Amino acid sequence: MTDPAIRARQIAEAHAGMDGPLLPVLHAIQSELGHIPPDVFPEIAAALDLSTAEVHGVVSYYPDFRTTPPGRRILRVCRAEACQAMGGAALADALRAGLGLDWHETRADGAVTLEPAYCLGLCACAPAALVDGAPRGRVTADTLLAEVAP
Amino acid sequence: MTLTLFLPRDSAALALGAEAVADALRAEATRRGIDLRLVRTGSRGMVWLEPLLEVERHGARLGFGPIATGDVPALFDSDFGPHPAALGPVADIPFLARQTRLTFARCGVIDPLDLDAYRAHGGLAGLARAQDMTPEQIIAALTDSGLRGRGGAGFPAGIKWRTVMQADGPRKVIVANADEGDSGSFADRMLMEGDPFALLEGMAIAARAVGAETGYIYLRSEYPVCADILRAALEVFHTKVLAGSGFTIELRIGAGSYVCGEETALLNSLEGKRGTVRAKPPLPAIAGFLGRPTVINNVLTLAAVPHILADGADGYAAHGTGRSRGTVAFQIGGNVRHGGLFETGPGLTLGDLVNGICGGTASGRPVKAVQVGGPLGAYFPPALFDTPLTYEDCDAAGGLLGHAGLTVFDDSADMGQLARFAFEFCAVESCGTCTPCRIGAVRGMETLDRLIAGDPQAAPLLADLCEVMRAGSLCAMGGFTPYPVESALRHFPDDFAGQREAAE
Ligand SMILES: Cc1cc2nc3c(=O)[nH]c(=O)nc-3n(C[C@H](O)[C@H](O)[C@H](O)COP(=O)(O)O)c2cc1C
Ligand code: SF4
Ligand code: FES
Numbered sequence: 105m106t107d108p109a110i111r112a113r114q115i116a117e118a119h120a121g122m123d124g125p126l127l128p129v130l131h132a133i134q135s136e137l138g139h140i141p142p143d144v145f146p147e148i149a150a151a152l153d154l155s156t157a158e159v160h161g162v163v164s165y166y167p168d169f170r171t172t173p174p175g176r177r178i179l180r181v182c183r184a185e186a187c188q189a190m191g192g193a194a195l196a197d198a199l200r201a202g203l204g205l206d207w208h209e210t211r212a213d214g215a216v217t218l219e220p221a222y223c224l225g226l227c228a229c230a231p232a233a234l235v236d237g238a239p240r241g242r243v244t245a246d247t248l249l250a251e252v253a254p
Numbered sequence: 255m256t257l258t259l260f261l262p263r264d265s266a267a268l269a270l271g272a273e274a275v276a277d278a279l280r281a282e283a284t285r286r287g288i289d290l291r292l293v294r295t296g297s298r299g300m301v302w303l304e305p306l307l308e309v310e311r312h313g314a315r316l317g318f319g320p321i322a323t324g325d326v327p328a329l330f331d332s333d334f335g336p337h338p339a340a341l342g343p344v345a346d347i348p349f350l351a352r353q354t355r356l357t358f359a360r361c362g363v364i365d366p367l368d369l370d371a372y373r374a375h376g377g378l379a380g381l382a383r384a385q386d387m388t389p390e391q392i393i394a395a396l397t398d399s400g401l402r403g404r405g406g407a408g409f410p411a412g413i414k415w416r417t418v419m420q421a422d423g424p425r426k427v428i429v430a431n432a433d434e435g436d437s438g439s440f441a442d443r444m445l446m447e448g449d450p451f452a453l454l455e456g457m458a459i460a461a462r463a464v465g466a467e468t469g470y471i472y473l474r475s476e477y478p479v480c481a482d483i484l485r486a487a488l489e490v491f492h493t494k495v496l497a498g499s500g501f502t503i504e505l506r507i508g509a510g511s512y513v514c515g516e517e518t519a520l521l522n523s524l525e526g527k528r529g530t531v532r533a534k535p536p537l538p539a540i541a542g543f544l545g546r547p548t549v550i551n552n553v554l555t556l557a558a559v560p561h562i563l564a565d566g567a568d569g570y571a572a573h574g575t576g577r578s579r580g581t582v583a584f585q586i587g588g589n590v591r592h593g594g595l596f597e598t599g600p601g602l603t604l605g606d607l608v609n610g611i612c613g614g615t616a617s618g619r620p621v622k623a624v625q626v627g628g629p630l631g632a633y634f635p636p637a638l639f640d641t642p643l644t645y646e647d648c649d650a651a652g653g654l655l656g657h658a659g660l661t662v663f664d665d666s667a668d669m670g671q672l673a674r675f676a677f678e679f680c681a682v683e684s685c686g687t688c689t690p691c692r693i694g695a696v697r698g699m700e701t702l703d704r705l706i707a708g709d710p711q712a713a714p715l716l717a718d719l720c721e722v723m724r725a726g727s728l729c730a731m732g733g734f735t736p737y738p739v740e741s742a743l744r745h746f747p748d749d750f751a752g753q754r755e756a757a758e
Contacts (some may be wrong), residue, residue, distance in 0.1 A: 127509060
């Protein structure tokens, strides 16, 4: 077994006593490994008494779970209405052009991943983003680009 | 002498630089040899003033905001006296003074993790009362208060709790719906970051009323700061309040799906499944999480409960009119001058709130539209600004109040693109169970593109499509997407070239 598979198995086994353990397990694996490689699905399935297809179905359903490694920085930009009211569409265009990325893509040099969000609860200081989970309000493309891809 | 200062650790304050201000305050205090006690609070909800720094003088909290790191030395020089950012007593700021703060009374005032401060400000009195009451009495008080669900549907909380209390089955469950998926909404987040014990106390009372052993908070992953605060609050609450009670609460994090805010999809997600919507019946109250009788309520519904028990059902019901009882926490965002959270009894009109209290747009241009009630809510034009902000009146005006988020747009807004976005959002987030929602959203985008480009024949097609989605969708995702679309068409026909032609 590969190292990630061993770790995935350990993490899944540690959660096996919970009611409804699959999402906590997937979050824990992703937070440790950065992503959930498909070759660990059978390990998760075995530890939680599920089928590999079930694990695959859940991983693929939720936008947060990724099966490939993310960039070193993760930029999550709000696309929802309050941010649009403050120029969010133009911001998104400038970021995609500036990074050379579309939504959900990671730059070839592994520097940054661009993700959309549909509201970050920062609607009264729009437009908003999360940079590696840290909230940013009244953002501009320039300040965000300077932070994630200097 | 210790200097006590208050600075929010709320996500919006952090998004506007509060952490850098905190660092600067600590560094400046050290430089001056001052013993600083920096209390990290929630937010008062006046987001345009964040980061809002407060100091207590002669029993009043004086505010300074918005503060940047560069302001810090001058604030110390004047001993937190005259300063260009000085606001005077925070409680007298009109935006705050005009509110009725019940659910948010402590938010922005106390350290959210300080259980003694929580108790000193009225916390735990509701749970203490509940311990002297029978489950029947607790539920009667809830019913008498008229409390309705704050998650959008407005279902009476007392009826839901009674169903779970009477349901057979051990291992009943309390779930706090903290998915807060509606764009334009942030009241749940503010409450959980600023006064998390209120939610936990509400859950503990619910557990006592229905006889539950386990509680879950299902929090959206878009709120990482909130997750940290909740984790810390849970640790305190478990050790100091719940120990020995037989009730425990677990925090679970969502994974980026909007539909998981719908209660049955949420339960599937908690169980570790794909977050698709279940057909009802069975109601979650009868067969919810893993088939167990489950109370599932919005964060604000649960957080309102301690106050109702502590101060009496009548006091709560005295606020409001008709079937809208208690207070509503409006959240005003987007292109707005004074955005934030405004808690009040119902009765205020849309125009009072947006143009009066919030001062119109941030850009200074005229308001063109306000979307009320999240991404599935209608766009209201200024012609409807005399609509009172109650569930019933918003309904009668062709919209919905929902979770009471209001998103303001100035006259540069393109309603055609916003209507298209409503379909795009539905296409991205559809759970896939119903064809009208899954396929209709994509067809809707295409049809709107034609209408925007000037094809008048797209208008009747779009009307049919909306009708099919309304009638043939299992949940509000597909069923309510026509609200933003058709309200934009109805009130702003000029933004759709084909609609204009069809009308002529
Ligand atoms: C698509 C969809 C999304 C929803 N999202 C949320 C949400 O994010 N938070 C919430 O409390 N309720 C949400 N609801 C409503 C819940 O299904 C449910 O009515 C609510 O949790 C009940 O709690 P309450 O009675 O306290 O309002 C949503 C409903 C639908 C149809
Ligand atoms: S309306 Fe859409 S989101 Fe709701 S159950 Fe049907 S397919 Fe799923
Ligand atoms: S709409 Fe962008 S943060 Fe809420």
